[in-house]
Amino acid sequence: MNKNTMNKKAQFEMIGMAIVVTLVILGMFIAIRLQMFSTPSTIQTEYGQVQLASNFLNTMLITNTDCGDRIMRELLIDCAHNKAIKCDNEDSCTRAEKIMDQILSKTLDEWNAKYLLTLKTKGSQIAGIDEKRNDCVPDEMDTEMPGIYYYNLEGGKTLTIRLDLCY
Amino acid sequence: MKKAQIRMFESIATMFVFFILLVFGFTFYSRMQEAKFYEKLDELNQLRIVELAERIKNLPELGCSSSAILQQDCFDIIKLEKIKDLIADNTEYYYDLILHGNVSVIEIYPESKTYSIYERQKEQEKEQGLAPVGGKVMMPVALYDAPTKLTHFGILVVQSYE
Numbered sequence: 234m235n236k237n238t239m240n241k242k243a244q245f246e247m248i249g250m251a252i253v254v255t256l257v258i259l260g261m262f263i264a265i266r267l268q269m270f271s272t273p274s275t276i277q278t279e280y281g282q283v284q285l286a287s288n289f290l291n292t293m294l295i296t297n298t299d300c301g302d303r304i305m306r307e308l309l310i311d312c313a314h315n316k317a318i319k320c321d322n323e324d325s326c327t328r329a330e331k332i333m334d335q336i337l338s339k340t341l342d343e344w345n346a347k348y349l350l351t352l353k354t355k356g357s358q359i360a361g362i363d364e365k366r367n368d369c370v371p372d373e374m375d376t377e378m379p380g381i382y383y384y385n386l387e388g389g390k391t392l393t394i395r396l397d398l399c400y
Numbered sequence: 401m402k403k404a405q406i407r408m409f410e411s412i413a414t415m416f417v418f419f420i421l422l423v424f425g426f427t428f429y430s431r432m433q434e435a436k437f438y439e440k441l442d443e444l445n446q447l448r449i450v451e452l453a454e455r456i457k458n459l460p461e462l463g464c465s466s467s468a469i470l471q472q473d474c475f476d477i478i479k480l481e482k483i484k485d486l487i488a489d490n491t492e493y494y495y496d497l498i499l500h501g502n503v504s505v506i507e508i509y510p511e512s513k514t515y516s517i518y519e520r521q522k523e524q525e526k527e528q529g530l531a532p533v534g535g536k537v538m539m540p541v542a543l544y545d546a547p548t549k550l551t552h553f554g555i556l557v558v559q560s561y562e
Binding site for chain 2: 246250253254264285288292293295296297298332335
């Protein structure tokens with residue numbers, strides 16, 4: 234075998250080795266990238282979303298207010314129905330909304346939670362209380378099981394109180 | 401002779417590169433396994449905090465009762481005020497339950513009040529003056545004031561330092 238042939242053979246072998254090393258390094262980089270973008274555990278997030286919505290609503294609805302010690306649920310039902318309850322100089326809607334804002338500002342707002350709280354009869358938000366939203370559009374974002382409560386009102390109407398948490 | 405030497409050198413060089421690659425690959429694999437291990441540990445930690453929060457929420461030492469029936473998601477305010485003494489008298493039992501962590505209840509409405517129930521930091525962190533870190537779970541709970549028969553809005557905060 235002459236010198237030229239031997240040199241060529243050696244060069245081919247070196248190229249082969251270089252290709253193998255390059256492939257191995259490339260494979261490692263891909264594996265590292267995949268590892269970096271793996272989704273973190275969501276147990277706490279998922280648990281929080283499912284429990285938080287219903288627990289929050291349930292607790293808020295049974296909280297006594299400063300309107301004759303009535304619970305929030307009574308004020309909200311009255312607001313949706315005939316606004317008969319008077320709380321000092323305010324009606325039930327105004328007082329209930331103030332209390333709701335107070336609770337939300339110290340909890341979900343402070344935690345930067347994305348939520349949508351609605352009170353509806355026949356598919357429309359009740360007059361007197363605005364829907365409470367913080368960057369949450371349930372139809373467009375991922376949500377977990379919402380907290381929902383239904384109350385029958387006189388005249389065949391139903392009050393639906395719903396809290397959606399988005400993430 | 402020269403040819404044999406070249407061939408030997410080639411074999412040694414190949415084996416050398418092979419072993420370098422082997423070591424490289426093994427180190428890389430170990431690092432991947434370590435990362436997976438910490439991910440699993442984090443997941444188990446989260447599960448633990450959630451489980452702990454549920455257990456504390458259902459402690460009879462804190463729960464409201466009506467006609468001897470325990471109510472869900474409700475703490476009795478009088479029990480809240482007294483539980484710290486109870487924990488101080490039964491440190492080992494509650495340490496076994498909670499380990500290192502911080503449990504408190506914050507009254508949101510009508511008043512703003514914090515009831516600190518349990519706090520235990522790791523000794524090493526305490527000596528070094530390090531702020532404790534750990535996962536946190538916050539759950540709304542009703543706070544029942546038996547004398548006035550009124551229910552307040554509160555948040556149970558459970559933080560684990562493990």
